[in-house]
Every structure is written in C-alpha cells, then in structure tokens.
Amino acid sequence: MNKLARAKRIKLLLLDVDGVLTDGRIIYTNRGDEIKAFDVQDGFGLVLIDRSGLKTALLTARASRLLERRVRDLCVHALYQNARNKAVAFRRVKRDFRVTDAEVCFVGDELLDLGVMKRVGLAVAVKNGRPEVKRAAHLVTRREGGRGAVREVVEFILKAQGKWSRLLYNLTLQ
Numbered sequence: 303m304n305k306l307a308r309a310k311r312i313k314l315l316l317l318d319v320d321g322v323l324t325d326g327r328i329i330y331t332n333r334g335d336e337i338k339a340f341d342v343q344d345g346f347g348l349v350l351i352d353r354s355g356l357k358t359a360l361l362t363a364r365a366s367r368l369l370e371r372r373v374r375d376l377c378v379h380a381l382y383q384n385a386r387n388k389a390v391a392f393r394r395v396k397r398d399f400r401v402t403d404a405e406v407c408f409v410g411d412e413l414l415d416l417g418v419m420k421r422v423g424l425a426v427a428v429k430n431g432r433p434e435v436k437r438a439a440h441l442v443t444r445r446e447g448g449r450g451a452v453r454e455v456v457e458f459i460l461k462a463q464g465k466w467s468r469l470l471y472n473l474t475l476q
Contacts, residue, residue, distance in 0.1 A: 305440045308424040309462035313405040315351055316395060316418070317452060319362040319369060321411035322428055325448030336368055341448055345376050347456035352377030354465045357399055361385050361392070363414055389417030409455055410435055411447050426455050
C-alpha cells in the first residue's frame with residue numbers, strides 16, 4: 303500500500319517529542335529549568351488537524367512540565383510521558399483512542415521509536431532522524447524535527463483525506 307492510501311486511513315496523529323516536535327536540544331538554565339523550542343507552524347498544524355476532526359497525542363520517553371504547558375496551549379488530546387518502552391505504551395494509546403494500528407500515523411526520529419513505527423499504518427521519520435528510523439518509515443519529511451516537519455505531515459494527511467481545501471476555506475471566513 304502506498305503512503306497516500308495509508309494517510310487516508312489515519313484517525314490519530316501520534317508524535318514523539320524531542321527531535322520531532324522540538325529540534326532535539328534540551329537547554330538547562332543555571333537554576334535547572336528546562337528550555338525547549340517549539341515551531342509555531344508545527345503548533346498551528348496541530349490546531350488544524352484538530353479542526354479536521356482527527357485526534358493527536360504525544361508519546362515521549364521523558365517527562366516535562368514544560369511539555370504539559372505546550373499541550374494545554376495546543377489542541378493535543380493526550381500526553382503519554384515516561385514511556386521508555388514506546389511499543390508497550392502504544393497499546394495503551396490505541397486502547398484509549400479506540401483505534402487500530404492502521405489508523406495511526408506516528409512520527410519519530412530515534413531508535414526508541416522503531417517499535418511503534420513498525421506497527422502503525424503510516425510511519426513517518428523526520429529528515430534528521432536516525433538512518434534506521436528513516437529506513438523503517440513509509441515517509442521521510444523534507445523538513446527537520448522542530449523545524450516544520452510536523453506541519454508537513456499534517457498537511458500531507460489532510461490533503462490525502464480531502465480535508466485541506468475545506469480547512470483553508472473556513473480559515474478565510476473567520
């Protein structure tokens with residue numbers, strides 16, 4: 303099955319965080335606070351996919367209060383943190399959202415993501431992902447993680463499902 307046919311079946315966009323939703327850098331202040339940079343276009347992409355009726359969730363091996371705030375700012379439906387074994391956590395995600403493997407698009411960049419990527423209907427690797435992850439992907443983005451890769455995936459799915467034009471039209475009416 304080609305990537306376009308796979309994208310038509312997606313009901314849930316599941317994202318890794320560090321290296322996908324961010325550029326992968328973690329900066330600590332002298333006080334020990336964590337700083338991450340998020341791309342505004344990626345964020346608006348998550349708003350758009352929510353408006354289309356699809357669901358989004360984040361799956362990360364780390365825990366971050368900063369990330370909890372970002373989830374509140376966007377239209378992300380669930381956050382799964384401390385998921386060191388992402389394949390096991392993925393079973394919970396599917397149960398929570400009542401979706402099948404084929405109905406999930408997962409975007410990853412690192413070796414920890416391979417267990418999920420091998421199961422989902424549409425596996426996506428970001429441009430700067432590990433070579434093994436890119437080989438396991440159905441689609442590799444032209445943009446790097448934290449630099450518009452998520453937005454690229456969102457637009458690909460929405461266009462494949464025929465929802466893109468309607469979203470653009472509705473945005474112009476606001």
